[in-house]
Amino acid sequence: MTVSPDARGVDVNAPVPPDDESTTTTGLPSLSTQANTLTTGPVEPESPELRAAQRARLRRRLFGSTPLLMAGVLILIFLVFTVAHPGTFPAFGNVRNMIDDTSLYLIMGVGFTFVMIAAGFDLSQGSVLVFGQVIAAKVMVAVGGQGGWTVAVGFVAAILGGAVWGVFNGLVITRLRVPPLITTLGSLGAALGVANLLTQGQDNTPTPAALTTLSAQLPWGMSWRVWVALLVAVVAGLYLHLTRFGRRTFVIGSNEEAARRSGINVKRHVVKLYVISAALAGLAGMMALINNTTTTVGGHSTDSLTVVTGVALGGVSLFGGSGLMVGTVIGMFVPTVLSNGLISIHVQPFWQQVATGFILVLAVYLDQFKRRRRDRV
Amino acid sequence: MTALLEAHGIYKNYGHVEVLRGVDFDVRAGEVVSLIGDNGAGKSTLVKILSGVMPPDRGELRLRGEPVQFESPLHARELGIETVYQDLALAPDLGPAENAYVGREILKPGLLGWLGVIDKKTMREKAREAFVSMGTDVKDMDAPVAALSGGQRQSVAICRSVMWAKGLVFMDEPTAALGVRQTRKVLDMIRRVADQGVAVVLISHNMPDVLQVSDRIQVLRLGRRVVEYGRGEADVERLVGAMTGALDTVR
Ligand SMILES: Nc1ncnc2c1ncn2[C@@H]1O[C@H](COP(=O)(O)OP(=O)(O)OP(=O)(O)O)[C@@H](O)[C@H]1O
Ligand SMILES: [Mg+2]
Numbered sequence: 064m065t066v067s068p069d070a071r072g073v074d075v076n077a078p079v080p081p082d083d084e085s086t087t088t089t090g091l092p093s094l095s096t097q098a099n100t101l102t103t104g105p106v107e108p109e110s111p112e113l114r115a116a117q118r119a120r121l122r123r124r125l126f127g128s129t130p131l132l133m134a135g136v137l138i139l140i141f142l143v144f145t146v147a148h149p150g151t152f153p154a155f156g157n158v159r160n161m162i163d164d165t166s167l168y169l170i171m172g173v174g175f176t177f178v179m180i181a182a183g184f185d186l187s188q189g190s191v192l193v194f195g196q197v198i199a200a201k202v203m204v205a206v207g208g209q210g211g212w213t214v215a216v217g218f219v220a221a222i223l224g225g226a227v228w229g230v231f232n233g234l235v236i237t238r239l240r241v242p243p244l245i246t247t248l249g250s251l252g253a254a255l256g257v258a259n260l261l262t263q264g265q266d267n268t269p270t271p272a273a274l275t276t277l278s279a280q281l282p283w284g285m286s287w288r289v290w291v292a293l294l295v296a297v298v299a300g301l302y303l304h305l306t307r308f309g310r311r312t313f314v315i316g317s318n319e320e321a322a323r324r325s326g327i328n329v330k331r332h333v334v335k336l337y338v339i340s341a342a343l344a345g346l347a348g349m350m351a352l353i354n355n356t357t358t359t360v361g362g363h364s365t366d367s368l369t370v371v372t373g374v375a376l377g378g379v380s381l382f383g384g385s386g387l388m389v390g391t392v393i394g395m396f397v398p399t400v401l402s403n404g405l406i407s408i409h410v411q412p413f414w415q416q417v418a419t420g421f422i423l424v425l426a427v428y429l430d431q432f433k434r435r436r437r438d439r440v
Numbered sequence: 441m442t443a444l445l446e447a448h449g450i451y452k453n454y455g456h457v458e459v460l461r462g463v464d465f466d467v468r469a470g471e472v473v474s475l476i477g478d479n480g481a482g483k484s485t486l487v488k489i490l491s492g493v494m495p496p497d498r499g500e501l502r503l504r505g506e507p508v509q510f511e512s513p514l515h516a517r518e519l520g521i522e523t524v525y526q527d528l529a530l531a532p533d534l535g536p537a538e539n540a541y542v543g544r545e546i547l548k549p550g551l552l553g554w555l556g557v558i559d560k561k562t563m564r565e566k567a568r569e570a571f572v573s574m575g576t577d578v579k580d581m582d583a584p585v586a587a588l589s590g591g592q593r594q595s596v597a598i599c600r601s602v603m604w605a606k607g608l609v610f611m612d613e614p615t616a617a618l619g620v621r622q623t624r625k626v627l628d629m630i631r632r633v634a635d636q637g638v639a640v641v642l643i644s645h646n647m648p649d650v651l652q653v654s655d656r657i658q659v660l661r662l663g664r665r666v667v668e669y670g671r672g673e674a675d676v677e678r679l680v681g682a683m684t685g686a687l688d689t690v691r
Binding site: 321 | 529542556
């Protein structure tokens with residue numbers, strides 16, 4: 064028996080049993096043609112079945128796609144507020160504000176997407192953000208100097224500071240088997256607590272002058288953090304959808320046991336995911352620091368709500384296994400555009416939290432619904 | 441001819457429950473061996489031990505005559521042993537092709553591969569080739585497995601294992617969810633796999649199927665192999681008798 068090192072058919076020459084099950088009109092003759100095609104080589108790339116499969120794939124991507132639907136919803140929301148407040152809402156300055164607000168959540172949402180596709184959850188991001196920026200501020204003071212290098216050190220400190228919480232979350236979840244929700248709820252409290260201990264709850268840690276310069280700059284018309292968020296989303300999106308690491312993230316979220324049985328080191332993989340999530344929260348902390356030129360210890364208690372809402376709206380399944388990074392990008396705009404719109408029509412800002420909360424529930428309900436419909440065969 | 445895989449005196453306890461009490465088992469290359477027994481006889485447990493999912497408490501395993509200890513299912517698979525699990529172990533959100541390559545993703549050549557970029561197109565085509573050659577009726581290699589019928593799902597799981605099996609495939613009730621026609625297709629597939637030189641161990645509760653496809657039948661009862669039949673030596677009555685103990689003739 065000859066065995067090629069890779070996948071192979073069992074016996075390309077053996078007669079294929081008649082396919083009674085086939086409901087297609089072609090029936091038996093077409094099947095024998097298929098077998099013959101095989102004996103002469105691989106399936107022709109231009110064969111009609113293949114093209115049909117490609118069409119089906121395209122159709123699934125377009126119409127089964129939550130991101131596309133959400134883009135429509137986003138445009139609708141935008142139009143409604145434009146009609147309600149044509150003067151200020153659609154003005155460039157305001158649109159820039161909305162993009163700017165979204166960028167911070169997007170950096171976190173990208174990390175959250177990885178975790179959620181693997182059927183995990185990370186509630187701690189808001190606090191890890193604060194922890195990251197406090198660490199960055201402290202380290203920059205310790206390093207001294209007012210220039211770009213000090214800020215660069217701050218970046219590294221924020222990311223590493225965040226990542227530490229990711230390691231903690233990941234290890235507790237995979238080794239001690241504490242559920243992700245509880246683990247990250249714990250670190251949500253703990254990370255903020257440590258940040259408060261370090262600063263005595265005061266936002267008066269001095270920051271280098273270069274930070275103020277960066278904060279005022281608008282390269283290509285947008286603040287730095289918008290470009291950073293875009294870069295993060297693009298790189299992470301490619302990584303998620305094109306690499307082995309990304310593929311395995313989907314497998315783990317879809318059927319963890321299957322992943323384990325096929326030899327994937329699930330524990331190590333999951334720890335990495337929480338590290339990605341927390342490191343990006345740390346990065347978001349640095350971006351917030353640049354934006355405000357000061358730490359914002361008390362200002363991120365509802366960040367997680369916004370991030371989860373955006374990610375869920377973008378079509379990443381709460382149950383893991385499916386989702387698109389582009390969905391997260393689109394979904395993340397919904398809460399910010401909504402809140403900006405509500406403010407511009409002078410609704411009390413608290414309503415925004417009410418709305419976001421309900422939208423989150425709705426998004427998850429829709430996910431459930433979609434899943435049930437798919438599984439009903 | 442030496443056995444491809446053999447087990448001697450395998451013991452396994454779950455807590456105080458003695459599930460396997462000195463089981464012997466053997467299978468040769470190119471034959472279909474059925475493992476039958478009543479519910480709870482220990483069939484799945486034995487398969488788990490033989491496929492590296494868990495170690496035995498006591499007993500010896502030999503692969504191609506050499507003593508062997510499986511560290512993990514992955515290790516067993518590297519040695520050419522594949523398993524179709526009773527629960528299929530498919531990722532429902534992924535397509536058949538993607539499922540076929542879980543844990544064995546093909547990377548692109550060159551720099552992209554070094555960066556971990558996977559070659560989706562090649563994997564899809566190779567999986568399609570393999571699936572077609574096995575006569576499955578799965579048309580769309582990318583549609584989520586969750587959207588397939590029970591029978592199609594089963595054939596995806598079987599094809600995936602057979603595709604990679606170099607020595608031995610365990611199939612734990614592969615036809616449990618299937619109708620008459622698809623069951624026949626699976627049995628045909630099993631036969632062809634064995635004719636290629638791959639050993640197949642089939643677990644099934646369907647006695648006519650077992651009788652039709654097996655070269656040998658080994659009966660497990662209360663954690664022991666009670667009797668073994670060659671082709672043509674058994675009928676449904678005898679098998680049922682051996683399984684339930686009504687017919688306690690040891691050999
Ligand atoms: N993880 C476990 N913990 C405790 N007991 C177990 C475990 N797995 C199996 N058992 C017990 O071991 C015995 C044998 O189980 P096993 O699954 O091997 O039987 P089986 O022959 O495959 O049965 P079936 O035909 O129902 O699949 C049963 O009594 C079962 O309850
Ligand atoms: Mg069983």
